[in-house]
Amino acid sequence: MTSTAAFYRSSLIMLAIGVLVLLGIVGSSIWLVRANNNYSEETASLRRVRSSIVGLLTTVQDAETGQRGFLLSNDLSYLAPYDKALQELPQRRKALVDNVSPLPSYAAQLDALNTAVEGKLLELSTTVALAKEAKLPEAVAIVRDDAGREYMDKVRSILGNFLEQTDDRLRVLVQAQLSAASNLQWVTIGGAVAILIVLGGAILIIVQHVRDLQAATDEVEFLNVGLEARVRERTEEVIRANQEIQRFAYIVTHDLRAPLVNIMGFLSELDTAMKSVTTYILADDKSPTEEEIREARQAVEEDLPEALGFIRSSTRKMDSLINAILKISRDGRRKLQPERIDLKSLLETAAANVQHQVSESDGAVDIRVRAGAVITDRFSLEQIFGNLFDNAVKYQLQGRPLALEIDAYPDGSGRVRIDFKDNGRGIGPQHLERVFELFRRAGEQDQRGEGIGLAHVRSLIRNLGGDITVESELDQGSTFILTLPSDLTKIVRSMES
Missing domain, CATH: 1.20.1330 (f41 fragment of flagellin, N-terminal domain)
Structure with missing residues (x-):
């Protein structure tokens, strides 16, 4: 005062x-x-x-x-x-x-x-x-x-x-x-x-001189209101993060438990088969019966290879799932390196990587950029664009030339929106959110994959302070909608403070 x-x-x-x-x-x-x-x-x-x-x-x-x-x-x-x-x-x-x-x-x-x-x-x-x-x-x-x-x-x-x-x-x-x-x-x-x-x-x-005391009071009230707003925002973020963790934990435990159940079941069959083989091998004073010989021979020729094959397949599945989890975890821990990026150039480079596959179906890629340069992490954006282009090619509708349209434009103050629209198979309404979950796939499973691509994309885009949603109709195509801040450095400074 x-x-x-x-x-x-x-x-x-x-x-x-x-x-x-x-x-x-x-x-x-x-x-x-x-x-x-x-x-x-x-x-x-x-x-x-x-x-x-x-x-x-x-x-x-x-x-x-x-x-x-x-x-x-x-x-x-x-x-x-x-x-x-x-x-x-x-x-x-x-x-x-x-x-x-x-x-x-x-x-x-x-x-x-x-x-x-x-x-x-x-x-x-x-x-x-x-x-x-x-x-x-x-x-x-x-x-x-x-x-x-x-x-x-x-x-x-x-x-x-x-x-x-x-x-x-x-x-x-x-x-x-x-x-x-x-x-x-x-x-x-x-x-x-x-x-x-x-x-x-x-x-x-x-x-x-007259209003100093009132100004001080107003400032305290303002700080209180701002503090409550920040606490509410952080609480919502914590709740959302906790829900993500719970959902992720359920998916991981469910998908990792399935191979373990297979391994335990086939270990039981392996144990049963080994008993038959052991009985045949350890028969000292008497000749094995025809039934024991048949069971031992079946165990060696059928049961043991089948059990070992299923165990090997299950362990390979677990290793793939664990590697996928590690990949997402590593990307989440990687230090972001914001730099000025020309969206048109980056999109054209990503499109060039699948151009030969698009050309095989007489398809075309149309890129329209109405937004200026953005400041964000180049590696993450390359991974995001690459996954979306690969998905569009992978899930195109057979017999229909692939038409892929990308439109980037400002989305309010300080944000950019990028629409990836294709004319592929599309996604059913019951699967629109499921496709972003880890190890979850929708529709006909005629393509190789573990169901981590779009989950990886969502993890990357949210790490950049943005989000991804999808609008789709079966047999008509899908539109993946990306939103991200035009300047990542502001988000990074806010998180650091």
């Missing part, structure tokens, strides 16, 4: 942070506003400079236009633009000088500009006067001279340079103003967010 001293200390820290943020916002805003004002003032000044440049250039061009019209038409009405330009020109020149004189890069070219303007005005006034005196050829000759054109080109060049400098600087200023405005906006937004964060932090500290 947060102490009172810690509460006051946290509150003071949040208050200090809030004051610093506020000072930062105010300082940044003042600086950005001043910068923006400076940019605005300079922009207004440059706009006045630009207006005076354009005004002077336009006035000189209007004067030249009026002069050219008068010379071409000899009509005094064309002198209206010329006369107006001459009236405005002094004011235009003064406005330009006033605006650009404080700017060194402009002021340095003012003398050259004045010289060019004066020269152009002299050329214009001379030609207009000659035309008015009916000396048009002399006026045209002056126009055709390069002096007037050179003055006008000089005026255009200098004023054009002024305009270019002005526009370049205006673009820089506009960009700077936009940047300053954007920065001011972000400073304001950032400051507001920071203040809200500080305010929220302060509120959280206060709320946390």
Whole structure:
């Protein structure tokens, strides 16, 4: 629980942070506003400079236009633009000088500009006067001279340079103003967010200080509920495991007891046969009767070989059953080694191992994988796929081409489902669960086997944190449904913890 001293200390820290943020916002805003004002003032000044440049250039061009019209038409009405330009020109020149004189890069070219303007005005006034005196050829000759054109080109060049400098600087200023405005906006937004964060932090500290005791109580209750759920889950697992053990123990004792009963029964027959042989062999003082000879001969020729054969067959059966149990036990104790596995590649490899058998019946295997890679134990998955492919080939329906379809796809969060569907003999409804029991087989027993394949598959898949079920219909085929976690490492970590 947060102490009172810690509460006051946290509150003071949040208050200090809030004051610093506020000072930062105010300082940044003042600086950005001043910068923006400076940019605005300079922009207004440059706009006045630009207006005076354009005004002077336009006035000189209007004067030249009026002069050219008068010379071409000899009509005094064309002198209206010329006369107006001459009236405005002094004011235009003064406005330009006033605006650009404080700017060194402009002021340095003012003398050259004045010289060019004066020269152009002299050329214009001379030609207009000659035309008015009916000396048009002399006026045209002056126009055709390069002096007037050179003055006008000089005026255009200098004023054009002024305009270019002005526009370049205006673009820089506009960009700077936009940047300053954007920065001011972000400073304001950032400051507001920071203040809200500080305010929220302060509120959280206060709320946390008040609610600590309730939070501790809630946490204890939550842990109790979680503990009960975990205990219930573990209890269910123990019950299920115990049922599996009991079922396994019954199967083992039942199937191992049968060969032992056979051995004991045929040992009794062997003992009976040995008595007949012993009587015949140990007959010292009298010749054996015909009945004793017949019984001894029957024991040697029939009873003894039959008993020994059944004993040998029973012991071989017991050895096979014990080896099967050891195999499942070894696989259960083997340390799992999770790795990233491409399901499509692994399924194609398993299918290739039975491809020649499938081809003999003109069958086909169709593999469809819609799930990504899984992280699981490769050896176990290879064993599972191999058993299911072998079973599909072993129990196909005679006279019908084997069609085997495998479909792998996501099955909820963190799990993958793989369907093995065949068109084989199928399984009766009363045997759907029996086929997964150890030493249990269903249907016609015309194939070699001890009944451990599917039991082995179930043991392997459950060891990977998954399960297997089957849906089937006699003479129509079966679908074995595998589900397993997409990441075995999570299951392993959970079991280790």
